[in-house]
């Protein structure tokens with residue numbers, strides 16, 4: 001069959017049933033991305049004879065004689081299509097995994113189509129941006145700017161990879177047509193997994209005979225091949241932060257879909273066929289799917305064979321992974337004498353990260369005999385070290401490479417595919433690839449922890465908190481990955497942000513036979529913040545005090561201790577960091593006092609509030625909520641970086657963090673350029689490769705700017721000092737009489753070299769004595785606090801329960817704003833994700849732990865028409881702990897959004913929502929029977 005792809009004629013032979021996307025990628029056309037297999041997400045969009053289609057549902061055999069255009073065919077980094085240039089300059093992307101598809105579809109839009117953009121682009125999803133920036137790109141709005149030498153910080157400079165992203169040239173994990181394997185002529189092998197059909201079972205026998213006999217099968221891996229080392233898929237600086245409860249292939253299965261066996265074969269299809277030929281006998285075990293039931297005596301035990309001391313499980317005999325119980329004073333007594341009290345129980349749903357790039361790893365043995373894993377991870381160094389430990393390899397014999405990652409949100413702080421690929425590579429000696437399907441992402445990849453949170457508050461007549469009790473139970477699922485860290489973090493800053501003389505916290509992380517929960521943007525804070533901020537709103541109503549004013553009276557201020565459960569508890573959170581919470585409250589208060597913004601983002605009538613143009617069917621309300629978050633994780637987060645001067649006045653930085661849309665790479669170039677008196681475009685980034693960069697804990701916990709950025713700035717300053725010293729030596733050698741005294745204060749690093757007095761010492765002269773490299777290190781401590789305050793105005797449709805967000809405003813204290821447009825994008829994207837999980841996103845399980853929402857059609861992530869435009873306001877502070885005054889802001893925007901919307905719904909309808917998401921049917925039920933709202 002003959003087709004033309006991006007102007008190049010190709011002779012191809014599609015396999016039976018093959019779709020266009022797999023055909024294109026099989027032939028090295030990696031500008032076409034895989035986000036799903038169902039025509040839902042649009043990452044695979046291409047033009048067929050000029051018409052946009054989803055190539056993942058387009059039969060390949062129908063392409064005979066057709067012309068196919070991908071993002072790479074629209075333009076190149078040097079000569080981009082106007083739409084691509086607009087996406088770069090807006091910038092209309094973060095991770096960029098959706099961008100190749102977006103630009104393809106957008107390139108066909110007429111002016112009339114642009115007016116109808118929500119419908120025309122409903123087939124393209126973006127999980128990162130919140131869509132405002134994409135709409136700016138469609139409208140030709142330029143939000144980026146060029147920096148002047150030495151003054152890049154504070155400017156919205158464009159991401160270094162922008163042109164490659166918008167033209168489909170940027171490499172993601174599996175965008176790798178050639179693998180430098182030992183036997184490069186041998187084709188890539190693929191891995192498929194047989195998942196457990198039972199939520200709890202023991203394998204009594206596996207017959208692999210028929211599967212192994214299938215032509216094309218190279219290996220069948222079962223529990224008999226397990227290396228015998230327990231580990232956790234959750235990764236942290238200290239592996240001791242997580243319980244050792246997981247095996248590569250376990251004989252006991254603790255949730256539906258858990259690996260029973262894996263097949264390595266010539267193709268995915270053959271591997272899947274072989275999986276179906278495996279004959280497995282199970283001893284089905286009783287299962288438990290509710291954390292409260294799992295805590296009761298006699299409940300089935302998931303890890304009863306393990307011990308607290310050896311495996312770091314708090315109470316394996318009652319399914320408790322971790323617990324925290326403590327108080328600062330007698331909360332019961334304080335509640336008994338309080339002038340006003342609130343007592344309610346809030347619950348949150350299970351949420352999928354839904355990053356458009358699925359988890360995937362390709363592994364091989366390089367010509368030196370070292371294991372190489374190219375993988376979608378936020379933590380390459382932590383993956384390297386754990387793979388080496390589990391498989392008894394020397395870490396120096398393992399290399400982990402992360403190219404640009406197509407979205408993370410905490411989901412790629414897990415080791416989900418790397419271990420199985422390693423086992424397969426070690427067994428076969430071949431290059432092996434394992435790629436999650438979208439269904440896998442929904443059914444076996446960890447989700448956000450569902451929580452049940454009871455909050456009791458007491459206050460005096462002046463609205464001063466006198467008692468706070470937070471009682472949290474979370475479902476960590478079948479394995480304890482992140483189940484300890486999320487539990488502790490969930491009740492940390494959420495409780496510490498308020499002054500209160502009597503605080504009590506009870507928290508438990510509980511095993512169930514549900515799919516595992518894990519790290520998710522906010523790391524547990526969002527769930528507890530939803531409960532506490534809802535309770536604060538209710539307390540304000542009890543007291544007759546404005547909800548924002550009540551918060552103002554009770555939030556901690558510099559000088560207050562940051563106490564959770566023990567006033568004598570050591571904490572590395574410091575008030576030496578900047579404080580902008582007061583500004584954030586003021587900014588949101590002002591914004592909510594103004595007129596409603598235009599609301600062009602949802603279908604249906606424009607709602608402007610009660611009045612002549614407002615239907616009586618709609619109820620209107622306003623809500624606020626706040627959140628604080630530490631600027632990096634506790635217990636250590638390390639970054640070791642390098643900056644090297646290259647010939648021609650360019651610089652090369654080595655940094656271990658991965659780029660997955662968080663924008664740290666851009667900020668890193670800004671920090672280095674500022675220190676070195678140059679512009680970011682002269683800074684080359686080598687990152688997230690354990691061979692090419694020095695150790696970095698990884699890109700999570702909002703640490704990319706604060707930790708790695710500070711280490712890079714230190715390295716750049718050291719290089720600047722070294723360049724200055726060399727320049728002085730050069731000048732002193734030429735004019736020894738004037739070297740001291742005259743020259744000291746008149747030395748400056750410039751784009752052309754180092755200026756000493758009137759003399760410019762060029763880069764070539766600086767490099768005469770050999771290469772110039774400087775290193776920087778930062779261990780992250782002490783930590784500071786970043787703040788967010790969210791305000792929402794909503795309309796609730798009484799007949800249906802629909803909640804429509806009319807105004808969304810968030811004020812953030814991120815310290816010095818290093819890149820305003822990127823920071824705005826992080827806030828908008830976090831707010832959009834939070835709107836999704838507040839109103840409709842939920843991974844639904846039946847009573848036996850079976851996921852019933854296993855595709856984008858049943859699990860709804862926000863489309864362009866779904867999310868409100870969030871107004872983003874910046875507090876003006878300078879954090880002395882962060883690089884050039886900056887704090888972190890990638891997780892924080894998520895946390896206050898759901899409670900702000902819930903409080904607005906309460907304001908609108910007079911009934912409080914206690915459960916997320918606030919779906920139409922649930923809100924309708926609240927209206928139908930307010931007494932049944934729950935919460936008691």
Ligand code: FES
Nearest residue numbers: 094096126127128
């Ligand atoms: Fe759209 Fe990441 S930028 S999915």
